[in-house]
Amino acid sequence: MIWNDSEADLRLAAEQLRQGKLVAIPTETVYGLGANALDEKAVASIFRAKGRPTDNPLIVHIADVNDLKTYAEPNEWAYLLAERFWPGPLTMILPKKDVIPNIVSAGLDSVALRFPAHPVAQALIRYSGCPIAAPSANISGKPSGTTAEHVLHDFKDSISGVVDGGRCACGLESTVVSLLGDHPVLLRPGFITPEQIREVIPSLTVARAVEEELPKDETVLSPGLAHKHYAPNAETVGLIGDAKSVSEYIRQHSDGESCAVMCFDGEEGYFAGDTVLSYGRRGNSAEQGERLFSTLRQLDEMNISRIYINAEYGEGVGLAVYNRLLRSCGFRMIRV
Secondary structure, eight states: EEEEESSSHHHHHHHHHHOOOHHHHHHHHSSSEEEEOOOOHHHHHHHHHHOTTTTTTEEOOOOOGGHHHBBBBHHHHHHHHHHHHOOSSSEEEEEOOOOSTTTTTTTOSEEEEEEEHHHHHHHHHHHHHHHOOOOBBSSSSOOOOOHHHHHHHHHTSSSSSSEEEOOOOSSSSOEEEESSSSSOOOEEEESSOHHHHHHOOOOOEEEOOGOOOOTTSSOOOSSSSSEEEESSSSSEEEEEEEEEHHHHHHHHHEEEOOEEEEEOOOGGGGGTTTTEEOSOOTTTHHHHHHHHHHHHHHHHTTOSSSEEEEEOOOTHHHHHHHHHHHHHHTTTTTEE
16 A cells, blocks of 8 residues: 555554554655554564564654653753754664653663654654654665655565655665763764764764674664664675776676676766666765665666675765665675
8 A cells, every 4th residue: 555645645544553553654764664652562563574683673753852751861962952953864862761662672771762854754643643663664684765666665565555755865764873871972874964963962972883893792772783784685895996996896806797886976987898876976975875775776676696886985974875885785895
């Protein structure tokens, strides 16, 4: 079932959420696989549908800043960040209230909260009368869905429907900041950048897990950290360098396999003879972020055995793109 963004359809979708059903919802980041966050059985069905490990906490979506104190124990930092960045692509981790089921928080004493900017997501939360737990709408570990079509490809037989809110503007999941300790820590980069957050809270640090693989025995505080994420079916290798150097590396290492290349706009000519898709201009991280997951999904449909991705390390939104590429490559990132 595909609902549109009319009030009548949104109320139908909201009724499904109230009944404990799964509904995929659009946000400005990616599509979310939504369920009533206060209904343990509904939340459990998210994990089953995605094949998601139960030690991976979910993000709870709200549509009113006042709900911070309904579901969590907010501090001064939380209100400062909410005033500056909500509604928007920022998730805050705070001590949770008992009303949030343990399954949502993966047994932790904290909860991840976000107030999305997408008007359809806001309307669904208001019409359903409940907060919506909604991880990215994709099979666990695979590229996130940024269109309603992506969601139906993955979940057409396991959800009540998807609300089509168009292509997601950001294309990358939200920034996640932990406000649990003595100073805020960025756990997952996104379109709200570390530089922007430090304008509000100068003491912000960036967790090492943003650029390093998390040790297997370390507790997961944020989605997207402990398990392989954003990965296509094919073996995927990230290559940092100019197009000429990347092309030469691929020529020397492809071993006659059916390879594909993800490169930057305008550099396709360096990879003649290969299956080539571009995902944005070099240096334009916002453009790369918006197109990244849809490009990975295109390649998944081509039955390719290996994908090479020309990557670049960047600050701001560039850190978020690099973070997703690291995980989609299983941390196999090579400078050439």
